[in-house]
Amino acid sequence: MYLSFRLLSSKMDKHLLQGKFRGCLLGSLMGDCLGGPYEGETVSSGDKIIIQRYFDKMEKPDFASPFKKYTDDTAMMKSVAQFLTDKPDPDYNYLSKLFVDEFFKEPRRGYGQGIVTIFQKLRNSKYEDIFKPAKEQFNGSGSYGNGGAMRIAPVALYYHNDYNNMLNVARHVTKVTHNHPLGVNGALLQCIAVHQALLMDPKNSINPKEFCNELIKKIKIIEEESEEEDHHFITAYQEKLNRIPFLLNSKYDDELEDEILYSLGNGIEAYESVPTAIFCFLKAQGDIPRIETSNILRRTLQYAITLGGDTDTIACMAGAITGAFLGEDQINKQLLSHCEKADDIVVLADALYKKALKS
Ligand code: R7I
Numbered sequence: 001m002y003l004s005f006r007l008l009s010s011k012m013d014k015h016l017l018q019g020k021f022r023g024c025l026l027g028s029l030m031g032d033c034l035g036g037p038y039e040g041e042t043v044s045s046g047d048k049i050i051i052q053r054y055f056d057k058m059e060k061p062d063f064a065s066p067f068k069k070y071t072d073d074t075a076m077m078k079s080v081a082q083f084l085t086d087k088p089d090p091d092y093n094y095l096s097k098l099f100v101d102e103f104f105k106e107p108r109r110g111y112g113q114g115i116v117t118i119f120q121k122l123r124n125s126k127y128e129d130i131f132k133p134a135k136e137q138f139n140g141s142g143s144y145g146n147g148g149a150m151r152i153a154p155v156a157l158y159y160h161n162d163y164n165n166m167l168n169v170a171r172h173v174t175k176v177t178h179n180h181p182l183g184v185n186g187a188l189l190q191c192i193a194v195h196q197a198l199l200m201d202p203k204n205s206i207n208p209k210e211f212c213n214e215l216i217k218k219i220k221i222i223e224e225e226s227e228e229e230d231h232h233f234i235t236a237y238q239e240k241l242n243r244i245p246f247l248l249n250s251k252y253d254d255e256l257e258d259e260i261l262y263s264l265g266n267g268i269e270a271y272e273s274v275p276t277a278i279f280c281f282l283k284a285q286g287d288i289p290r291i292e293t294s295n296i297l298r299r300t301l302q303y304a305i306t307l308g309g310d311t312d313t314i315a316c317m318a319g320a321i322t323g324a325f326l327g328e329d330q331i332n333k334q335l336l337s338h339c340e341k342a343d344d345i346v347v348l349a350d351a352l353y354k355k356a357l358k359s
């Protein structure tokens with residue numbers, strides 16, 4: 001392992017670790033809430049100016065506006081955090097009930113189209129085999145949507161001291177809804193990225209190449225273990241991650257933006273969005289032309305949103321990684337105040353933190 005990843009959590013200051021738990025879940029919430037209004041849009045250069053003003057306004061103390069509502073990304077992330085907090089030994093039946101109850105309580109949170117079918121089947125079958133409906137999706141191939149990745153951050157936090165268990169639980173948490181290898185491996189990659197960021201000291205700046213190489217090393221093992229005959233599935237994430245250092249080092253202009261979208265994507269599929277979220281996190285560690293802010297989390301979220309496409313989810317995943325690295329102190333409280341139920345997320349993060357330290 002590289003030196004900078006050896007900041008072991010057992011030695012990490014407790015206050016810092018708790019702040020990182022909060023930072024991660026709040027970063028995830030903020031990306032979802034602030035990115036939500038732009039989901040599915042193509043963002044023009046004019047829109048980028050509007051987005052800059054949108055963020056500037058929200059940072060002003062006297063600016064009042066209705067809450068930006070969270071979507072399925074946060075609804076499901078909350079269930080994952082609750083599942084880990086309530087049951088010391090993972091109980092996936094319990095998790096699937098949490099997902100389903102949350103969905104039927106508030107179905108209009110913008111869930112992926114396939115998810116509704118899974119939740120209906122789970123409920124109708126009385127949770128007989130909770131992994132079966134996900135296996136039946138898309139004519140038996142399973143979903144490769146990013147719904148597994150968008151909600152996985154609490155698993156990285158809870159199992160921060162136990163990498164192998166983290167992967168095992170992340171895999172099962174994903175397979176309740178996403179059974180395609182690209183859907184599962186995308187969620188594992190996001191989980192590993194949050195985990196890596198969590199274990200790093202925010203006082204040291206990140207070496208993007210080193211961060212990527214470490215991710216590649218880990219996802220390569222996972223991809224090689226996937227029992228797939230299709231070569232594309234086996235190398236999809238390694239290939240995308242390999243493009244990131246080149247994109248980070250290129251001179252920034254409009255053509256590069258097209259190249260980023262072409263090489264990494266901004267879609268609803270896990271392989272078109274998880275590497276992009278990691279890229280946003282790394283890119284926002286330094287200045288980005290036309291994004292005027294000194295706050296790294298804001299820069300990450302604003303940048304992710306200006307890429308367009310699946311904005312709530314890409315910003316949510318990038319926000320979770322950034323928040324896990326920087327912690328709560330670096331969150332702009334004014335910006336956070338515009339996000340629905342931020343106080344509940346703090347309570348959830350603290351409960352998860354307490355439980356994780358006890359286990
Ligand atoms: O992955 P999922 O939970 O959706 C998450 C997204 C996020 O952007 C949220 O913010 C929300 O807007 O939705 O839901 P799924 O229905 O499993 O997957 C999302 C979509 O990906 C599907 O509706 C399909 O359009 C596509 N998709 C596939 N298409 C063909 N074949 C996923 N898997 C397949 C597939 O195997």
Ligand code: MG
Pocket residue numbers: 071072073109110111312313
């Ligand atoms: Mg959503």
Ligand code: MG
Pocket residue numbers: 039310311312313314
């Ligand atoms: Mg989305």
